[in-house]
Amino acid sequence: MTDTATTDGPRTPAQRSGPARTESVLPELRELSWEAGVRARAQVGVFAVFAELPRLVWAALRISWRADRVRTSVVGGATVGAGVMAAFGLLATQRVLVELFAGGPTPHKVRAALPALVALAAATALRAGMATAMGYAQNGLTPKVDREVQRGLFEMTTAVRLEAFDADAFADDMERASRGAEETTSLVQSSMNLLAGLAGVLAVAVAVVVIHPLLLVALLVATVPDAWASLRAGHLRYQTYAAGSVRRRRMWLLHRLMAERDSAPELRSYGLRRFLLDQYDRVMGVETDIQLALARRVTTTTTVGSMIAGLATTAVYLLLGVLLVDGQIPLAAAATCVVAVQSAQRSLGIVTYQVDRVYTDGQHFRDYTGFLARAAAYLPDRSAGGPPDAPGPLRELAIQEVSLRYPDRETAAVDRVSLTIEAGQTVAFVGENGSGKSTLAAMIATLRRPTDGVIRWNGRPLAEWHGDALRSRIAVVTQEYHKWPFSAATNIAIGDVDAEPHQHRIEGAAARAVAHDMIRELPHGYETLLDRTFANGQDLSGGQWQRITAARGFLRSADLLVMDEPSSALDPRAEDALFQAIRDRQGRATTILITHRLANVRHADRIFVLHQGELVESGSHDELMAAGGRYAELFTLQAAGYHTTPPPPRRSAST
Numbered sequence: 111m112t113d114t115a116t117t118d119g120p121r122t123p124a125q126r127s128g129p130a131r132t133e134s135v136l137p138e139l140r141e142l143s144w145e146a147g148v149r150a151r152a153q154v155g156v157f158a159v160f161a162e163l164p165r166l167v168w169a170a171l172r173i174s175w176r177a178d179r180v181r182t183s184v185v186g187g188a189t190v191g192a193g194v195m196a197a198f199g200l201l202a203t204q205r206v207l208v209e210l211f212a213g214g215p216t217p218h219k220v221r222a223a224l225p226a227l228v229a230l231a232a233a234t235a236l237r238a239g240m241a242t243a244m245g246y247a248q249n250g251l252t253p254k255v256d257r258e259v260q261r262g263l264f265e266m267t268t269a270v271r272l273e274a275f276d277a278d279a280f281a282d283d284m285e286r287a288s289r290g291a292e293e294t295t296s297l298v299q300s301s302m303n304l305l306a307g308l309a310g311v312l313a314v315a316v317a318v319v320v321i322h323p324l325l326l327v328a329l330l331v332a333t334v335p336d337a338w339a340s341l342r343a344g345h346l347r348y349q350t351y352a353a354g355s356v357r358r359r360r361m362w363l364l365h366r367l368m369a370e371r372d373s374a375p376e377l378r379s380y381g382l383r384r385f386l387l388d389q390y391d392r393v394m395g396v397e398t399d400i401q402l403a404l405a406r407r408v409t410t411t412t413t414v415g416s417m418i419a420g421l422a423t424t425a426v427y428l429l430l431g432v433l434l435v436d437g438q439i440p441l442a443a444a445a446t447c448v449v450a451v452q453s454a455q456r457s458l459g460i461v462t463y464q465v466d467r468v469y470t471d472g473q474h475f476r477d478y479t480g481f482l483a484r485a486a487a488y489l490p491d492r493s494a495g496g497p498p499d500a501p502g503p504l505r506e507l508a509i510q511e512v513s514l515r516y517p518d519r520e521t522a523a524v525d526r527v528s529l530t531i532e533a534g535q536t537v538a539f540v541g542e543n544g545s546g547k548s549t550l551a552a553m554i555a556t557l558r559r560p561t562d563g564v565i566r567w568n569g570r571p572l573a574e575w576h577g578d579a580l581r582s583r584i585a586v587v588t589q590e591y592h593k594w595p596f597s598a599a600t601n602i603a604i605g606d607v608d609a610e611p612h613q614h615r616i617e618g619a620a621a622r623a624v625a626h627d628m629i630r631e632l633p634h635g636y637e638t639l640l641d642r643t644f645a646n647g648q649d650l651s652g653g654q655w656q657r658i659t660a661a662r663g664f665l666r667s668a669d670l671l672v673m674d675e676p677s678s679a680l681d682p683r684a685e686d687a688l689f690q691a692i693r694d695r696q697g698r699a700t701t702i703l704i705t706h707r708l709a710n711v712r713h714a715d716r717i718f719v720l721h722q723g724e725l726v727e728s729g730s731h732d733e734l735m736a737a738g739g740r741y742a743e744l745f746t747l748q749a750a751g752y753h754t755t756p757p758p759p760r761r762s763a764s765t
């Protein structure tokens with residue numbers, strides 16, 4: 111089905127001046143994770159759905175069993191029990207009717223029917239009790255299943271190597287898996303409801319066969335066409351929903367553009383309000399038409415279904431009449447069959463609804479399990495032969511012929527770099543944008559694995575040390591720092607989660623990062639929440655955030671501190687103080703500094719200059735300046751910007 115909204119969107123300001131264009135200004139959006147199940151259901155027929163059901167129900171039961179065996183057993187027992195009670199109830203009903211339709215005085219007949227009536231009441235009460243037990247157990251299962259799957263997902267997403275996130279497919283896969291994890295509780299519930307519905311249908315079928323095998327034919331005639339019509343209507347709904355997916359994604363995008371904080375300033379400054387509202391009206395107009403058309407088609411299908419069901423029920427009553435007249439079945443059996451048909455229709459209604467739900471939820475669940483299997487390939491290698499040793503304090507870091515090539519990139523981001531850093535040194539990585547500085551630092555910090563070459567900590571390759579123990583000796587302040595939605599104190603304390611978050615340590619780290627006074631001036635000081643989505647939450651400026659992240663790096667008394675562009679947003683005074691704090695580490699601890707402000711690396715023990723991934727120069731500031739190479743050129747260029755320009759000539763008194 112084509113999406114008419116794509117053909118005639120309003121014109122952008124740029125388009126207005128040029129020749130008229132017909133395509134919408136909103137670009138094609140990729141499929142949203144939550145649409146996968148609906149799309150899958152829309153694309154397959156009813157038979158394919160039934161073919162996949164047993165596997166999905168089995169998977170749901172397994173995960174439910176893992177989450178809570180007792181509750182799963184209660185649900186299973188109650189489902190079977192309720193089915194047995196339904197069959198028993200029908201047989202008791204028939205017994206009551208046999209006694210009531212027998213000859214003789216009424217009080218006598220009622221007395222004879224009394225035991226069957228008591229049995230019927232008991233079966234009904236027990237069935238209701240089991241339904242309650244099942245509902246109760248299911249409610250308890252939901253959070254447990256949720257926890258089981260969500261935790262499984264987070265265990266995986268937090269363990270995979272960083273390079274997993276470079277692959278586009280991984281991000282998509284993960285988004286769908288999150289949806290799958292959310293839908294698992296729904297899958298478990300719908301599977302159990304489906305089984306309960308099937309148990310109800312089976313119970314009725316068994317009961318009518320016991321009463322008279324011919325009644326099974328009557329039951330099938332009365333229920334199957336209606337069930338088929340319900341399934342068809344469901345299919346239609348899913349198809350229409352899937353066809354509207356591009357529109358819905360546009361709505362979602364427009365919602366973000368018009369109602370969220372990020373776009374609010376530009377929306378106003380460029381006067382985009384009218385333009386976006388026009389887009390909204392257009393997409394919404396199409397959506398409304400589609401929904402009305404859907405309503406018409408679904409109503410037609412369900413009406414046809416009901417008519418078929420009505421005809422089928424009439425046929426059943428005719429069949430019963432013929433059987434009665436012919437003396438094939440007694441009157442009590444015919445009356446019981448009428449009750450049985452109604453009961454079976456109710457249970458089948460549940461079944462047809464749950465079938466679609468199990469199928470669509472199951473598609474999401476498959477995304478979840480598929481993701482876990484694929485993501486396992488990105489887990490860090492488990493070293494053979496027992497747990498590896500924890501490294502001792504850093505003495506020497508040797509980088510030997512190290513390269514890294516990102517996926518889908520032709521050239522290496524870091525190309526056969528070799529260098530050595532001695533404990534206590536402050537070294538700087540400098541070079542133009544994209545020269546490989548951050549990538550090299552990320553490999554040293556164990557965030558990325560070299561595709562070639564080896565990095566040795568005290569002579570042993572990084573991969574051969576105990577990963578967590580090694581990382582605890584390294585602190586990293588990354589260029590793309592994260593704004594954690596916690597208080598200022600916690601934002602710093604997470605720099606060393608294994609240690610007690612003593613306030614004096616946090617404040618000491620903040621002071622070194624020139625953040626202490628700034629934090630104290632916040633409305634709640636160190637306890638101020640740094641996220642505006644919280645009540646009383648605050649936002650910080652870019653430079654203020656940078657101070658907090660630098661404090662996070664200073665908190666841990668790490669052997670090696672990697673600071674990647676720690677001062678790009680700092681004012682000159684804060685920058686000076688921060689670099690003073692970094693210089694204070696010199697001789698005591700090791701620091702790798704990445705910065706474009708070359709005045710700040712003059713004091714480094716060694717400066718490594720990278721160009722297009724290769725190490726092209728190294729030495730102290732003076733050595734590199736004397737060599738007159740790339741570093742000297744960059745430094746001189748930058749320094750030229752600070753030369754004071756001669757003041758304008760003074761005006762003479764006469765002019």
Ligand SMILES: Nc1ncnc2c1ncn2[C@@H]1O[C@H](COP(=O)(O)OP(=O)(O)OP(=O)(O)O)[C@@H](O)[C@H]1O
Pocket residue numbers: 276516517519523541542543544545546547548549550589
């Ligand atoms: N995750 C990634 N996936 C693919 N390519 C990447 C990725 N990260 C960096 N690159 C590429 O690798 C090269 C080196 O990037 P890197 O970030 O290491 O450079 P840099 O020297 O730190 O640059 P800058 O000074 O701009 O911070 C660049 O060409 C960049 O586009």
